[in-house]
Amino acid sequence: ETGVxxxxxxxxxxxxxxxxxxxxxxxxxxxxxxxxxxxxxxxxFIFQYYREEENGRGNFPPRFSxxxxxxxxxxxxxxxxxxxxxxxxxxxxxxDGANYGxxxxxxTRLTVV
Amino acid sequence: xxxxxxHLPTLSVQEGDNSIINCAYSNSASDYFIWYKQESGKGPxxxxxxxxxxxxxxxxxxxxLLNKTVKHLSLQIAATQPGDSAVYFCAENSYQGGxxxxxxxxxxxxxP
Numbered sequence: 001e002t003g004v005x006x007x008x009x010x011x012x013x014x015x016x017x018x019x020x021x022x023x024x025x026x027x028x029x030x031x032x033x034x035x036x037x038x039x040x041x042x043x044x045f046i047f048q049y050y051r052e053e054e055n056g057r058g059n060f061p062p063r064f065s066x067x068x069x070x071x072x073x074x075x076x077x078x079x080x081x082x083x084x085x086x087x088x089x090x091x092x093x094x095x096d097g098a099n100y101g102x103x104x105x106x107x108t109r110l111t112v113v
Numbered sequence: 114x115x116x117x118x119x120h121l122p123t124l125s126v127q128e129g130d131n132s133i134i135n136c137a138y139s140n141s142a143s144d145y146f147i148w149y150k151q152e153s154g155k156g157p158x159x160x161x162x163x164x165x166x167x168x169x170x171x172x173x174x175x176x177x178l179l180n181k182t183v184k185h186l187s188l189q190i191a192a193t194q195p196g197d198s199a200v201y202f203c204a205e206n207s208y209q210g211g212x213x214x215x216x217x218x219x220x221x222x223x224x225p
Contacts, residue, residue: 004156033212040121042202042215043157056212090156100145100206102213104156 004093004105012111013081019110021076023091026103031055032074033102034066035090043090049074050097078110086112121200123220132190132223136203136216141184143205147213148177148188152199160188160201190221198223 005024013019025032031050035043045058049068063079072093078085088109092102126132138146144165149157163170163177163186170177176189186203203216 040218042204042218043213045212045214048212058212092156100147100162102147102159104149104158106154106156 004091004103006089006091006105006108008108009106010109010111012113015081015083015112017081018077018079019081021078021089021091021108021110023074023076023093023105025072025074025091025093029093029095029103030072031094031097032068032072033092033094034074034076035092036060037088037090037107039087046076048097055097081112083112086110121218121220123222125222125224126193128193128195128223128225130193132188132193132197132221134188134190134201134219134221136186136188136219138184138186138203138205138216139214140205140207141181143207143214145206146177146179146186147204148175148186149202149204149215150197150199151202151218157202193221193223195223195225197221 004026007022033048034046037043046060047057048055052068065077068074088107090107092104094101147162148160150160151157161172161175161177163179174191178187200218200220202218204213207214
């Protein structure tokens with residue numbers, strides 16, 4: 001059984017640029033949730049994807065968008081990057097839209113300069 | 114509102130002692146709670162969970178206590194080991210689109 005894998009592990013972008021982060025869900029999981037974790041804080045929910053559709057969204061602007069593919073992998077896209085977008089972006093997979101039984105990946109560390 | 118931490122509380126214990134980490138949750142309607150451990154450079158790792166119809170649940174060296182009256186969770190770690198050093202987060206479920214709401218986290222430091 002494979003866990004959740006995220007790529008890349010680290011990324012540096014310039015303010016105003018766009019970024020795409022990728023997540024492969026754990027084998028058998030069909031739901032992917034994305035979280036942003038600023039330094040010294042708990043993860044904040046961005047959105048969840050289930051059956052290739054957005055299944056709930058947190059308090060993040062529209063420039064944060066996502067996709068889920070038929071193989072249940074997912075992408076997080078952020079447009080017009082701002083300095084405050086610098087954070088650890090975590091992906092978690094689960095089953096059938098649940099928010100229990102999460103398995104988290106190790107995250108992508110995004111630095112915006 | 115949602116719980117957002119700005120300054121990470123710290124707990125320092127001696128190896129072999131018991132540790133107690135506390136958490137206040139925000140939504141009285143939440144019915145599922147989880148404790149996570151996060152080591153540096155890694156994602157949160159599940160430790161133990163509890164549903165709102167229970168007051169206590171035990172795992173291997175860990176116990177979670179739930180007090181719904183005051184919206185309080187605690188994690189007890191018995192015989193704390195250096196490998197337990199990490200940041201610990203509590204999280205509550207929310208039926209608002211399947212999200213988890215995380216607490217601010219507590220950094221546990223174990224002295225050998």
